[in-house]
Amino acid sequence: MKKILTKNGFNQKDIVSFGNMFLLANGRYGYRGTLEEFDKTDMVGLNVLGLYDRYQDKWRESINLPNPLHYIPCFNGKEYKIDENNYINHHLKLDIFKATLSRYSEYDNLIISSKRFLSSVNKNLLVHRYILKAKEDGQYKIFFNVDTDIYEINGPHFRKKELKYDNGFFIFTGKTNEGKIVKTYTKYVSNETIIINKNQCYVSKRLQKGHEICVFTYSYIALGDEDAVNEINNAIVTGFEELEMEHSLNFEKKWETARVEIDDEEAQFELDYSLYHLLILEDKESYHSIPARGLSGQTYKGAVFWDTEAFILPFFTLSNPSFARNLLMYRINTLKGAKKKARSFNYQGAFYAWESQDDGTEQCSKYNVTDPITNEPLRTYFDEKQIHISADIVIAFDRYINFTGDYSILLDGGINVIYECVKFYISRATFRNNQYHFDDVMGPDEYHDGVNDNAFTNYSIYQSMNILIKYYQYTNTIKNPISLKKIKKFKDLIYLPKPNKKGIIEQFDGYFKMKDIHPEEVKNMRKNDKEYLGFIASKTKTIKQADVISLLVMLPELGFDKYFKANYDYYLPYTEHGSSLSSSMYSIMASKIDDNDVSYRLFRKSSGIDLGTDQKMYAGGIYIGGTHPASNAGAYLSVIFGFLGMRLNDDKISFDIHLPKQIKNIKFKFYLKGRLYRAYIKDDTLVYEEDDNL
Numbered sequence: 001m002k003k004i005l006t007k008n009g010f011n012q013k014d015i016v017s018f019g020n021m022f023l024l025a026n027g028r029y030g031y032r033g034t035l036e037e038f039d040k041t042d043m044v045g046l047n048v049l050g051l052y053d054r055y056q057d058k059w060r061e062s063i064n065l066p067n068p069l070h071y072i073p074c075f076n077g078k079e080y081k082i083d084e085n086n087y088i089n090h091h092l093k094l095d096i097f098k099a100t101l102s103r104y105s106e107y108d109n110l111i112i113s114s115k116r117f118l119s120s121v122n123k124n125l126l127v128h129r130y131i132l133k134a135k136e137d138g139q140y141k142i143f144f145n146v147d148t149d150i151y152e153i154n155g156p157h158f159r160k161k162e163l164k165y166d167n168g169f170f171i172f173t174g175k176t177n178e179g180k181i182v183k184t185y186t187k188y189v190s191n192e193t194i195i196i197n198k199n200q201c202y203v204s205k206r207l208q209k210g211h212e213i214c215v216f217t218y219s220y221i222a223l224g225d226e227d228a229v230n231e232i233n234n235a236i237v238t239g240f241e242e243l244e245m246e247h248s249l250n251f252e253k254k255w256e257t258a259r260v261e262i263d264d265e266e267a268q269f270e271l272d273y274s275l276y277h278l279l280i281l282e283d284k285e286s287y288h289s290i291p292a293r294g295l296s297g298q299t300y301k302g303a304v305f306w307d308t309e310a311f312i313l314p315f316f317t318l319s320n321p322s323f324a325r326n327l328l329m330y331r332i333n334t335l336k337g338a339k340k341k342a343r344s345f346n347y348q349g350a351f352y353a354w355e356s357q358d359d360g361t362e363q364c365s366k367y368n369v370t371d372p373i374t375n376e377p378l379r380t381y382f383d384e385k386q387i388h389i390s391a392d393i394v395i396a397f398d399r400y401i402n403f404t405g406d407y408s409i410l411l412d413g414g415i416n417v418i419y420e421c422v423k424f425y426i427s428r429a430t431f432r433n434n435q436y437h438f439d440d441v442m443g444p445d446e447y448h449d450g451v452n453d454n455a456f457t458n459y460s461i462y463q464s465m466n467i468l469i470k471y472y473q474y475t476n477t478i479k480n481p482i483s484l485k486k487i488k489k490f491k492d493l494i495y496l497p498k499p500n501k502k503g504i505i506e507q508f509d510g511y512f513k514m515k516d517i518h519p520e521e522v523k524n525m526r527k528n529d530k531e532y533l534g535f536i537a538s539k540t541k542t543i544k545q546a547d548v549i550s551l552l553v554m555l556p557e558l559g560f561d562k563y564f565k566a567n568y569d570y571y572l573p574y575t576e577h578g579s580s581l582s583s584s585m586y587s588i589m590a591s592k593i594d595d596n597d598v599s600y601r602l603f604r605k606s607s608g609i610d611l612g613t614d615q616k617m618y619a620g621g622i623y624i625g626g627t628h629p630a631s632n633a634g635a636y637l638s639v640i641f642g643f644l645g646m647r648l649n650d651d652k653i654s655f656d657i658h659l660p661k662q663i664k665n666i667k668f669k670f671y672l673k674g675r676l677y678r679a680y681i682k683d684d685t686l687v688y689e690e691d692d693n694l
């Protein structure tokens with residue numbers, strides 16, 4: 001079984017994608033997979049979950065911290081920084097089951113090997129070992145320091161920063177523009193004498209061939225009043241190997257309920273790798289949610305999108321329900337922000353943000369895309385028109401409750417979220433021709449904004465109302481709630497676009513009349529390959545991502561099964577898959593209608609996304625690179641809800657297997673109503689039995 005992602009050689013152009021590919025994280029911090037000699041120009045990043053800052057009038061984004069792992073080796077006065085021509089051997093190895101990253105670089109005169117991890121046990125601890133081995137006799141040096149020249153997209157975020165050396169510790173104190181104090185403590189440990197000069201350290205030694213210098217870094221991030229000095233001293237006493245063991249064993253445990261086994265070696269590794277990217281985002285003590293680019297940096301402002309509820313949550317609900325609960329708690333805790341957003345548009349209830357940060361207020365700017373040629377900000381409407389987010393959240397609560405049986409989340413504020421979202425929709429609707437319509441919206445397909453009656457949106461709203469009706473008894477904690485009768489009446493009057501004679505649901509009112517142009521042609525119409533496609537595609541049938549298909553996949557209870565094929569055949573050729581959220585939806589639908597080559601191909605597209613080096617890095621002129629947790633989760637969904645056809649109907653779980661030819665066997669575990677099950681295929685059916693090893 002392949003456990004390690006290895007990349008041999010060094011290529012300047014891959015620095016950014018390798019930074020994402022070799023990312024380490026522990027649900028609280030992320031450290032990009034960059035090399036020790038790199039600096040901010042190489043996008044080195046120690047990214048923090050849930051701590052945001054705004055500099056002047058720039059976008060508010062998650063913050064990066066100084067880099068304590070900045071090392072440069074030296075032989076006879078010559079410094080070594082990797083480039084395409086100066087190494088003999090170079091590789092990076094990411095152990096995805098242990099969440100550790102190793103580096104090996106052999107040059108003419110010396111070899112560097114290092115290993116690092118962000119502890120999954122003591123979450124504020126970053127630990128690193130750096131070894132220089134002499135290839136010949138001579139004078140060797142290693143320079144190292146805490147690099148406070150931070151890589152930031154919309155910074156600088158520290159209005160004050162100070163690095164001082166105190167009694168063996170490098171203490172960084174930063175005050176963000178919003179006044180938050182962040183401290184990091186770093187101690188370097190070596191058997192050799194460490195010389196310190198103005199916050200720069202070095203070890204210098206004459207080495208004989210084959211001999212080594214080793215330096216350890218123990219760095220602790222203190223966002224509160226933790227006793228960092230003590231934590232580091234304890235860590236040093238425990239030692240690198242022991243800490244690594246503790247961390248790895250703890251991380252390996254996360255796999256026990258998460259792993260999905262498939263008998264397809266290459267796909268298995270990609271799927272494992274995808275789950276790695278989700279497991280590194282888990283933190284049972286965190287009530288923040290998962291940003292769209294995980295902890296790989298500041299892209300998308302470090303904000304949380306519907307990606308979490310629609311894609312990531314099902315994975316955690318099945319594999320780690322208590323963390324799934326935390327993710328939903330985030331929406332409960334940020335309800336105030338969603339209400340504020342609704343009020344700002346003169347609506348009632350809760351209008352959840354397209355881009356949500358710590359307090360749930362909308363962080364999406366009105367100009368979220370720039371012209372790649374002129375650098376002009378361009379007007380966008382993601383925040384104003386994507387009203388479906390609130391419904392996605394309501395539906396996520398219901399799914400979670402159905403799978404876990406955990407009604408207590410309603411009492412912990414879940415019912416308020418559901419109620420306020422419904423209230424928002426009631427205030428947002430337009431009454432016309434005796435029906436309620438939702439005009440001027442944007443569905444998941446972001447290339448068409450300002451449309452009326454997007455099917456995904458209307459049906460999701462309808463479903464949210466059904467959910468509120470189902471849990472209505474819990475509204476007794478709400479003062480003067482809208483009556484059940486009124487909600488039922490409203491719901492029955494929502495305009496729901498029906499399949500046409502051919503069985504196709506029109507994506508929005510007027511979609512069928514759009515110019516019949518396919519994605520490739522639309523792409524050819526661009527003047528610059530970074531140009532934002534939305535402005536061209538908006539007048540055509542080309543869509544960015546699954547929209548009607550997402551509706552059919554996410555709301556199987558609508559009973560549209562007999563129309564699956566017609567919609568799939570119709571919309572697939574128009575879909576650009578310009579969002580990484582698209583492939584998994586089509587993969588699941590392809591499974592349902594037995595288009596197994598496509599289901600497999602699109603599953604691999606989702607699972608392999610972060611293993612490539614040619615991802616979409618720009619939307620207009622804006623850098624959007626990073627990891628793709630929703631796509632990683634989409635790979636899982638493609639297997640469980642696509643190949644295995646898992647469905648929960650009235651508390652009964654069922655499976656409808658449609659395997660692609662490459663896969664004959666699938667095994668996985670899942671939680672249902674507090675019990676853990678082990679599932680596998682036997683004689684073409686899915687068997688599941690309670691797992692006693694809990």
Ligand code: BGC
Binds near residue numbers: 292578
């Ligand atoms: C997609 C959205 C998604 C966002 C964050 C956009 O490109 O169109 O659906 O929520 O990225 O992943």
